[in-house]
Amino acid sequence: MKEYVCAQRCRGIEISGIRKLFEAAGPDSINMGLGQPDFDTPDHIKEGAIRAIREGKTGYTSNMGIPELREALSSKFKKENGLSYDPGQIIVTAGASEALHIIMQALIEEGDRVVFADPGFVSYGALAVLAGGRPEGIPLDSKLRINIEAAKSRMDGARMIVINSPGNPTGAVESRESIRALVEYAQDTGVTVVSDEVYEHFLYGSSHHSAALFGEDVITVNAASKTYAMTGWRLGYLAGPGEYTEQCLKVHQYCQACATSISQYAALAGYTGPQKCVGVMRDEYRKRRDYLYAELRKMGFSFPLPEGAFYLFVPMKRNLLEKILKKGVIIVPGDAFGCNAPEYARMSYAASMENLKTAVERIRAAAGE
Numbered sequence: 292m293k294e295y296v297c298a299q300r301c302r303g304i305e306i307s308g309i310r311k312l313f314e315a316a317g318p319d320s321i322n323m324g325l326g327q328p329d330f331d332t333p334d335h336i337k338e339g340a341i342r343a344i345r346e347g348k349t350g351y352t353s354n355m356g357i358p359e360l361r362e363a364l365s366s367k368f369k370k371e372n373g374l375s376y377d378p379g380q381i382i383v384t385a386g387a388s389e390a391l392h393i394i395m396q397a398l399i400e401e402g403d404r405v406v407f408a409d410p411g412f413v414s415y416g417a418l419a420v421l422a423g424g425r426p427e428g429i430p431l432d433s434k435l436r437i438n439i440e441a442a443k444s445r446m447d448g449a450r451m452i453v454i455n456s457p458g459n460p461t462g463a464v465e466s467r468e469s470i471r472a473l474v475e476y477a478q479d480t481g482v483t484v485v486s487d488e489v490y491e492h493f494l495y496g497s498s499h500h501s502a503a504l505f506g507e508d509v510i511t512v513n514a515a516s517k518t519y520a521m522t523g524w525r526l527g528y529l530a531g532p533g534e535y536t537e538q539c540l541k542v543h544q545y546c547q548a549c550a551t552s553i554s555q556y557a558a559l560a561g562y563t564g565p566q567k568c569v570g571v572m573r574d575e576y577r578k579r580r581d582y583l584y585a586e587l588r589k590m591g592f593s594f595p596l597p598e599g600a601f602y603l604f605v606p607m608k609r610n611l612l613e614k615i616l617k618k619g620v621i622i623v624p625g626d627a628f629g630c631n632a633p634e635y636a637r638m639s640y641a642a643s644m645e646n647l648k649t650a651v652e653r654i655r656a657a658a659g660e
């Protein structure tokens with residue numbers, strides 16, 4: 292029989308556990324497993340795309356992205372993040388996912404260690420392995436934030452640390468002092484910081500602090516995906532020192548050529564248009580977070596109130612999680628996000644209030660069995 296041989300670096304990673312759950316979901320399931328806004332993309336952004344199609348802006352763009360969008364992103368960095376990135380230091384990508392991928396491909400040598408929070412976003416480890424690196428998790432403290440001392444010990448001799456605040460799957464927000472401490476230690480020890488800031492606008496009390504405020508060897512990753520409810524448009528970007536972006540651009544050029552032209556014009560309408568839509572979504576997420584958190588506390592679950600993103604990360608025995616899944620509420624087991632949180636579940640509240648109410652009833656019923 293013919294043997295179909297695939298590369299070990301690909302065979303060595305698993306298909307995301309989250310996808311498998313969706314495939315198993317029944318028709319009346321309530322989906323609290325998704326890492327995407329349940330809002331529609333705002334109209335003025337859709338109009339930007341429609342205009343681009345009508346005007347025939349449907350060809351390849353410059354590899355780095357259309358100059359108008361990179362100008363707009365440079366202004367956004369200045370205004371919202373206090374960062375000075377020249378448009379020439381910004382690459383527009385197919386979502387934050389591609390940005391993370393090309394960074395790893397451009398910077399990681401065989402065997403390099405890449406450290407990040409465990410539990411953490413599913414892609415960091417897989418992308419590090421695909422680039423020949425060795426992922427290593429940093430344990431969290433009781434508030435689900437990065438344990439700084441553990442992070443420092445893991446950074447020694449590492450090539451890269453990925454910081455993600457507000458964080459997926461925990462919703463935790465790192466303090467300004469913690470981000471500063473992590474970045475400064477990284478700079479002192481020659482570790483590059485990648486700061487994944489895709490949830491920067493979904494904060495319910497604290498402010499956002501970009502890692503690049505505290506050091507030079509930092510690459511900032513962001514996207515229109517969560518900010519403007521545009522996950523399917525696949526529009527992200529990275530910004531960093533020119534030496535890095537030059538190498539990242541080569542990978543981007545050969546694997547992607549450019550981000551979708553239409554999505555770039557849509558994002559241009561997003562970044563240069565009214566920002567009220569973002570505040571409306573944030574207020575709605577906050578209401579849902581407060582509701583879900585209060586209901587879960589009433590049921591006896593005990594965990595810190597997450598200050599950002601749109602996830603609750605709830606300590607939960609596996610048999611209860613399975614009962615909840617059987618009742619048709621999709622939540623994601625903690626072990627999908629690393630090794631350190633098997634007895635947890637991630638619940639996304641990027642679902643309508645009506646669905647959250649039904650989910651709460653079902654969870655209560657499962658917990659009472």
Ligand SMILES: Cc1ncc(COP(=O)(O)O)c(C=O)c1O
Nearest residue numbers: 326386387388412459514516527
């Ligand atoms: C922390 C984090 N980074 C990056 C991404 C990927 O974003 P995009 O859809 O822009 O590729 C996600 C998506 O869930 C995420 O949660």
